[in-house]
Amino acid sequence: MKIITNYLSIIFGVCSAFFIFSIILDVAKAQEQPACPSGQITDSNGSCSPSSQGQNSTSMASAQGFFRSGRKLAKQGQSQDAIAEYTRAIELDPNYAEAYFYRGNTLALEGQPQKGIEDLQKAAAIFTSRGESERAQAVQQHEEIIRRGIQEGEF
Template identity: 60%
Template sequence: MKSKRKKRLYFILSLCSVAIVCPTIIDSKAKAQQQSACYIVVSGQVRDSKDLCSPNTGKKKLISMVSAEEFFNNGREFDIKGQHQEAIIEYTQAIQLDPNYVEAYFYRGNALALEGQPQEGIEDLQKAASICESRGQSEWAAVMRQHEEIIREGIEDGEF
């Protein structure tokens, strides 16, 4: 029973990944490949980054170009590799830059649960549901609550 719930959790996580992240990444990479010279994909947009290509570029400039979406995408990459602790760090940075980043709360909540911190994961899912409700996205809020319930059941069954 325990492994069934975890498999379901991974399955739902995978479906959400495909629906949320893949189209953005594919589109961004395609745009970047069409360009020549020194470009970077930031928040799904291809930008000229000739300043970053110069050998005198300081680290500050690079850090200032980093967005919540980039941290989120890094977190997804870690999650896909099963590196949940690293993913949690990236999602946390995305949330610090954008405290209303629903997807970052959702995925961090799942990663926390998978890393043995289910209560913290539930709190993230509750926050994500709350943000969705405040935006009038009741269907997405319901999805967050369903996921929260899956984690609660896992706690009751001693899975976490």
């Protein structure tokens, strides 16, 4: 168990760095793009969509706030509180792939690997639907590590 947990922690760190870098690039791209037309909002993947889809800019900002809070709590070792914050972010933005990714990893590390895998699958599907195949592949590789840990009785 300790070997798999250490391995997952290392992989999680590498994936986290990859996701943070890609989030920075996404923010830079968003700043280069013009604002959405009136009556539309920017969703979590940077696309304009009608605000009538049940999300407004306030809920998007709140989702990002909960996500950032979850990351902070996870870094402080407060995993259960982090999971709750990721869940709030997902409730506000059901397409928040990064929140699914981090919640899935945290769940796996906290002894709920099957729930973690479900979140990782959701994150990979969202990344795939956005055309972000590299990110989807990274998530799928992480999912495979967790599956092997389950098969080997590490979880």
